[in-house]
Amino acid sequence: MVYEIASIPGDGIGPEVVDAARPVFEDVAERHGFELSFTRYDWGTERHLEEGAMMPENGLKELEGYDAILLGAVGHPDVPDHVTLNNLLLPIRKGFDQSICKRPAILFDGVESPLEGYDGGDIDFVVYRENTEGEYADMGGQEHPGHDHEVAVQSAVFTRTGTERIVRAAFDAATEREGHLTSITKSNAQAHSMVFWDQIVEEVSEEYPDVTVERLLVDAASMDFIRRPEEFDVVVASNLFGDILTDIGAIITGSMGLAPSANIDPTRTYPSMFEPVHGSAPDIVGDGVANPLATVFSGSMMVAHLGESEAGEALWNAATDQLADSEAPRTPDLGGSSGTEDVVEDLRSRL
Amino acid sequence: MVYEIASIPGDGIGPEVVDAARPVFEDVAERHGFELSFTRYDWGTERHLEEGAMMPENGLKELEGYDAILLGAVGHPDVPDHVTLNNLLLPIRKGFDQSICKRPAILFDGVESPLEGYDGGDIDFVVYRENTEGEYADMGGQEHPGHDHEVAVQSAVFTRTGTERIVRAAFDAATEREGHLTSITKSNAQAHSMVFWDQIVEEVSEEYPDVTVERLLVDAASMDFIRRPEEFDVVVASNLFGDILTDIGAIITGSMGLAPSANIDPTRTYPSMFEPVHGSAPDIVGDGVANPLATVFSGSMMVAHLGESEAGEALWNAATDQLADSEAPRTPDLGGSSGTEDVVEDLRSRL
Numbered sequence A, B: 001m002v003y004e005i006a007s008i009p010g011d012g013i014g015p016e017v018v019d020a021a022r023p024v025f026e027d028v029a030e031r032h033g034f035e036l037s038f039t040r041y042d043w044g045t046e047r048h049l050e051e052g053a054m055m056p057e058n059g060l061k062e063l064e065g066y067d068a069i070l071l072g073a074v075g076h077p078d079v080p081d082h083v084t085l086n087n088l089l090l091p092i093r094k095g096f097d098q099s100i101c102k103r104p105a106i107l108f109d110g111v112e113s114p115l116e117g118y119d120g121g122d123i124d125f126v127v128y129r130e131n132t133e134g135e136y137a138d139m140g141g142q143e144h145p146g147h148d149h150e151v152a153v154q155s156a157v158f159t160r161t162g163t164e165r166i167v168r169a170a171f172d173a174a175t176e177r178e179g180h181l182t183s184i185t186k187s188n189a190q191a192h193s194m195v196f197w198d199q200i201v202e203e204v205s206e207e208y209p210d211v212t213v214e215r216l217l218v219d220a221a222s223m224d225f226i227r228r229p230e231e232f233d234v235v236v237a238s239n240l241f242g243d244i245l246t247d248i249g250a251i252i253t254g255s256m257g258l259a260p261s262a263n264i265d266p267t268r269t270y271p272s273m274f275e276p277v278h279g280s281a282p283d284i285v286g287d288g289v290a291n292p293l294a295t296v297f298s299g300s301m302m303v304a305h306l307g308e309s310e311a312g313e314a315l316w317n318a319a320t321d322q323l324a325d326s327e328a329p330r331t332p333d334l335g336g337s338s339g340t341e342d343v344v345e346d347l348r349s350r351l
């Protein structure tokens, strides 16, 4: 079996982590009797600066035939983020209807949390983030520029289709986990969108009588991720709320350098995309110390999504073994002084 | 000098903390040669359940003549939040053009942070939150209810007037503090509203050459409040982002039971409103253990706003002295076992 993977290393440390992790993925494939065939696309801000576009006009068409996409990072200090993101990362998520963004937040053994009193194993939840609409809808504009009565409007759009599918995916996940779902809202201040969200959660919950549902306001949830993270199981949130909460989830579990994500089209009409949650990290580019583990965990989710669940587990376990081993190399974000390559080499020896 | 204060204890623990704190405020006034004359309004969800409205129809008119408003909490387990909030708290903020919401986040001596390695004095910043528009605009709706193509839209509205005044207030505050301003955006995904916000920050910054400005995405900021809270001085954010960030600010500085807020109309056309950030806390209602200190700190801001800065300082210092004193009574949210009244009594002895 050969799986065709489009690799888009992107900006900043993206190429460092994606290129470093690739041999790990190839190793694990070989050991499990399949092949991952990577095609590398040099799309990103360098291309934008040279050729005026983050990706070619037919970029999405080009990606369509792949089994999955592995993305590094998008973002560059010299170009505004809304230019770079809206021309590479977000068009893929939206264009390929990757409506389900799955982001685990796990405090692994051997990793320190900034929260006092939390040790490895104490935190283990997953956020299901709506990934194609909501507050990220590209809808709105500015009127009367420069005048006193100038106004800007940004409209959040929630469709029944989009909301139902993320909510249903989260209920499915809760069924397979501890049976507890937390739905994030801001219904007290956003009566048009969030009351609709609550209504869909209510409707769908009737199909899942064994799942307990808790509703939590986004502000309270941000607090509770710090105050009682151990109590969460599956969390379902809109695009923006999911964005904020998964960053909190990443930091309370030790490092942005460990947080993986999967952007999934559940219908499998289009390729799904796997990416570390960390960004391009311009401050450490070229130092060779970027943590490749978020990419490795993302790759584990990718391989599992392709149907190779044993290989996915092998990758996951190699990474968690390494983290639990106090003698193993670790990058500076985890308090170590090793480089990207040391971590990768050690990982390969554990497969 | 007599200041007329409208007190709206509201729901849940609101009446417990507002009524308990009132004698503290009266004490401090007497000692500083002025009078605070409180008029108590039984507005809130009980009234809604009995009479069908959170407040009378001419409620705002009734409040208009006061020098300030002291509010407890709004929110009740039996009524959806968007009903209670949109009929009491939010109409006051919007109707009285309380455009500046000021929320300090200070880790006081004697208070424990859930963040490892942070001690009293290590965290001290203030969030300036836009308070009357943005993502809280009551604009949007639902179409095709129940059908597959149903859609809900919630529009965030940013006016030049509203954005300029919160940004300017934040720059003014930075000038009086450490000269560092962090502006919160999500420009990478919300190009219509947040790019406008960035533009206003850029424009206004030219009037304040001595203030350094950092732009930070809301997801990164949520993380950085946990990772490096000591580096913030003044933070300026939209209504929703400010809501989320101030809850994180409250929890990292030890307790929601300590976080105060001021909702200010800078033109002084209308009364400003002062309220603890914590909500109605249905889980502890009637137990007599609600922490009155967030209300006391809010009252301190109120008294200072009225021009009685020495009295404001006296209140603030009595509360921080109490917190620093390990023998002093503290409520359960701070790890103690004292009640609301014990804390108030001890406070009065410190004035």
Ligand SMILES: CC(C)[C@H](C(=O)O)[C@@H](O)C(=O)O
Pocket: A085, A089, A243, A277, B188, B189, B219
């Ligand atoms: C880069 C940005 C557009 C993106 C998002 O907000 O979705 C990132 O923060 C993420 O969480 O993947």
Ligand SMILES: CC(C)[C@H](C(=O)O)[C@@H](O)C(=O)O
Pocket: A188, A189, A219, B085, B089, B243, B277
């Ligand atoms: C109760 C709610 C509407 C309110 C808000 O979101 O503004 C509260 O969370 C706050 O922070 O004051």
